[in-house]
Amino acid sequence: MAPRAASKTAESSDKVSVICRALRRAIIEQALEPGAKLPEDSLGERFGVSRTIARHALGQLAAEGLVELRRNRIAVVATPSWQEARDAFDIRIELERLVVRQLAGKLTKAQIATLNAHVDAEDGARGGSDPVSIRLATEFHILLAHMTNSPILVRYVSEVAYRCCLTLSLYSRPHSSECAINEHRAIIAALVKGDEGKVMSLMHSHLDSVASRALVAPAPQRGRDLLDILAPYAEEGDGDRVVKLPKVVRAR
Amino acid sequence: MAPRAASKTAESSDKVSVICRALRRAIIEQALEPGAKLPEDSLGERFGVSRTIARHALGQLAAEGLVELRRNRIAVVATPSWQEARDAFDIRIELERLVVRQLAGKLTKAQIATLNAHVDAEDGARGGSDPVSIRLATEFHILLAHMTNSPILVRYVSEVAYRCCLTLSLYSRPHSSECAINEHRAIIAALVKGDEGKVMSLMHSHLDSVASRALVAPAPQRGRDLLDILAPYAEEGDGDRVVKLPKVVRAR
């Protein structure tokens, strides 16, 4: 099986993809919460580009489901409904089962080392519910997808994983993800062992447990008061990476 | 189970989505073949908008994998590799199994009628390999996805189905799709009967057979000579719907 070229899915030029990456990261690290406003001007100013580019980036992120674009209205970070979150997890389960099915018993030594290193990093950044470890946990799954060498699979797994990540900030209590790390280790072990069925069911139950830990109430009142949540971020954001919110307003 | 709002996935404003839809359709009907050039100017002129909008539309389609965007180069209709085609079908199988799993035994009378009407239409537009019946066959699957009321699932199934459609124009011989119509009918029947396992395996084998009919050779020399294939389309395109190709050039 010859290694295929690692083609970039789309991510047109450069400036656009830089903004996309930055916003994606800000969103999944919950520096930008669902409902946060993303005015084209502010984005452009923050990243030193024109509105045209910022707009294009927002378009891409909207295509990924991370932001919502309403005609003539300010773009906002997407606020998936509980049902959409559930759907996303269902899809994710199927996709990631496919990933591990393709990978079982086929990992190279280098790949195994990479995976172990990543999980070690997850272990290092402990804190369970802090944004960075959530991001790392998500990236573990994306890393797996990359190893299939299937750009399409990478794209879909990434997208849906980001979406799931986004829902965690909406519907999850400060859940601990340490157990998830152990599950990651178990998945690696099963992959190395090459037991297809085992690793598929491991992945299934792993994601299922993440989902059920996260999506607790059928329809919680949107968690806490958005105003409170946003407050600490609105004034300074993350300094270097995150667009500063122009005003603190109750989103919607 | 309350009916969820049929949210539009992204498709920002209007003009952009009009162009996207038109191009998507032109591509899956094979009026625009893989490799066909899509200069922003021509698109803008054709649709009566500025390059900015055409560019944005191309960005969206690139995010869907239907066109390829290379920096400083003319955008072209995507030319998936044989391996990518195979990957797309693998993903599609999983996604559509999920669709029918969710749908089994849950279709309303109206939905059943809609499905039957669609298959009748497929039957009417017989011709097996003509672009319209290929499009209809694809839309049958998208119609199914819609009935899950899961916008995310709709999006992914649509995208991956379009991609598969695109590969058909590259790698398939003038295959007949009449058998596919019967398989569609069988799927509807199984859905109505509510036999989850049955309908999932039906869908699996249906897509698998489409894939294997289509993806015949492991690595055919890109099918026939692209120049020959393009010739009849290059001069006139489809008149009203399709952007006219500026020149006949061997793509690549």
Next chain:
DNA sequence: AGCGCCTCAATTGCATGCAGTTTGGCGCCC
């Protein structure tokens, strides 16, 4: 005081203009 209208700042929708890059065609040299 409460309610509704109206105006204006904020923001998006879109086109155009300019600069930089690629293309491919012509001419020159070997």
Next chain:
DNA sequence: GGGCGCCAAACTGCATGCAATTGAGGCGCT
């Protein structure tokens, strides 16, 4: 005759400018 290099045209990358829409605050009316 064939290959190499230069040049103009074509095209993209991006910013800016203008018109249109929104929504929010202020004003007057009841």
